[in-house]
Amino acid sequence: MLTRRWRTLCMASAVALTAAAGPLFAGKSDDTLRVAMAEEILNLDYNYTTKREYIILAQLTDATLFDIDSATSEIRPSVATGYTFVDDTTLDVTLRDDVTFHDGSALTAEDVAYTYNWINGPESESNASGVVERWLDTAEVIDPTTVRFHLKSVYPLVLRDMGARIMLRKAGTYDAGGTVVRDAMASHLIGTGPYRVVSFEPGTELVLERYDGYFGTAPAIRNIVVRNIPDIGTQQAELMSGGVDWLFKVPLDLAESLGQTPMAEHLSGPDLRVGFIVLDAAGMTDADGPLTNVLVRRAINHALNTPEMAKYLIGGSAEAIHTACHPAQFGCDQDAVAYPYDPDKARALLAEAGYPDGFPLELWAYRDKSAAEAVAADLEAVGIDVDLRYVKLESLNQARAKHEIPAYIGTWGSGGTADTAAIARIHFADSDRNFSGDDALKEMVLSAEQTNDPAERKAIYSDAIGHIADQAYWAPLFSYSANYLVSPDLNFPLDPDGLPRLQNSSWK
CATH class of the missing domain: 3.10.105.10 (Dipeptide-binding Protein; Domain 3)
Incomplete structure (x- = not known):
């Protein structure tokens, strides 16, 4: 393992070489935010994954019934417009009528009920099952924009769970024609979030484009490219040459060293x-x-x-x-x-x-x-x-x-x-x-x-x-x-809960 002093010296040499060639920051010029992640991205469906990297991507490609305010922890409407507790174990959730999937089809109560019932069912084997099975009995369609959730018992975190974990899918996504396909959305994701998938090469690169039909506030940056780069040294070289605009999980000493150069900015958040x-x-x-x-x-x-x-x-x-x-x-x-x-x-x-x-x-x-x-x-x-x-x-x-x-x-x-x-x-x-x-x-x-x-x-x-x-x-x-290295051209706000939200980024 390199010592801090040696790593710093190596980095200084690399920065000097890169500086001599001149800065090549390209993200701002072509409105494409280039992101590096060390962990392999193999499955785009957060209903079947865990890890922080997949949470970050799900925030880009998917939407949930509710959002959680990162500063106040308050529950806010998202795909849902509101909710009513009919009684302690019966919850009615009303939906927006302008939400569309990335293929242009409209989201309905049937899709929402299907998603929750599937994840809660014995055949799903979803990573999200543990979240809903503790409280969900069944989800029932009341009308095209209303879903009734029957709870097993009183559960005060039901709205929070809806805002944090369950990504909405079209009815029949995982069992069309009676055939169970749990990885149906692993590579060709059709979500409802601010970005849609343009291309995906598992373990190598994911290309996203701003979805113009998104029901919420449109993100400022049009394109996001996520590259799998396991080696931190390679990540840093890419950042210095302009091939990458955003790194996270950066060791503190390296973040501080590179952040003192004109090639990158070190951000440290909670x-x-x-x-x-x-x-x-x-x-x-x-x-x-x-x-x-x-x-x-x-x-x-x-x-x-x-x-x-x-x-x-x-x-x-x-x-x-x-x-x-x-x-x-x-x-x-x-x-x-x-x-x-x-x-x-x-x-x-x-x-x-x-x-x-x-x-x-x-x-x-x-x-x-x-x-x-x-x-x-x-x-x-x-x-x-x-x-x-x-x-x-x-x-x-x-x-x-x-x-x-x-x-x-x-x-x-x-x-x-x-x-x-x-x-x-x-x-x-x-x-x-x-x-x-x-x-x-x-x-x-x-x-x-x-x-x-x-x-x-x-x-x-x-x-x-x-x-x-x-x-x-x-x-x-x-x-x-949380330590980040970002392009000097990038505005990347840090949220109090420590979750990186790339969709909130913008160019300076």
Whole structure:
């Protein structure tokens, strides 16, 4: 692996060579935004994919019933014009009458009902099925612009799920003529979003063109070309030569270095991903182990210099956090108890807990190795003998499922959802990620999903987050930062939820 100094020197040489040849930025001149992504793009249908790259593309090619305001987290109309709860488990959604698919056909209630019923059905095997099956019984056509959703139970996040995950398809898309074709939209997508697919070579290039029949505000840039370029060095060379206008997931040191040249601009924005240490408070690995003692868990929190980690190891807009959620998420109460960095307090708590000389701790991690090493060093400094096990994510997941991990450094992006529900249910209810052993907490978290009253939900999550902090079930670490390199000719707004929205870009 190249050191930061060596990478910077190599980059400076490349910039000098490129500068000598003169800037070749072409995106603005032909109204084409050229994007580089390291991850292979193999399937254009977000109903059958995951990963951040596919979310970004779905925002370009598809539309959902509702939108989520990235700044306020409020639910806004999109394909839907409004909704009415007939009762707690019956939801009527009204539709616009001017939405068309990219082939020119009009979207109707039949298409919407088909999409939801298909994804919820046993034959779909959709990646989105888990989102709807927890709440959807059936979707019923009431009239050409009204769909009635019959819910299995009260579910306060139904509109948010509709705004975040389910991409609308024409009736019969996946089972025309009775034959199931799950990849029907994988290569030849027909969506309802602001851009239509012109051509697609899986793993190589996707070409999009602004769809003139789009029902919403037309994007400023006419064409977008997405290229798969796995190597970060090649991406940067393309950016410097004008072959690419936009990069993301850029390592901080490289983003800062290249951003100081006239060839690129470094943008650093928020990301809903947070880092944390999960501690085996339940004693699944050792019924009488030190981590079952709340004083030990509080000591671990005090031992960690999270502000320094956030500033120097994660960088950009990353910040230290003290709650088991992202501060921008609905219900993430920042009045919860915090454990400021205080090694002396950590040692005193360890002594009070009966561990004046510390204890051995096996700590697992799978990413951000420098941060994991900093965590281990801080714990070592207060007497805890850390065995840092840096492994692949798959290995960690398997060991966690078998209850073989006493503590691990994890991260969670909440799928870009600015709601505490997106992190609390997974980590403190029915999941192998729940190390708390606290049944009352589990019931508290689940109860927040049994009311449609936002104020009540917020109060429940406030209590839950406060209890998690008081019991120190986690050692929260930091939020993450999203680093971008863009052409100097490009306006690319950064949204508070950290999701890149290329459709909002424009030329300077």
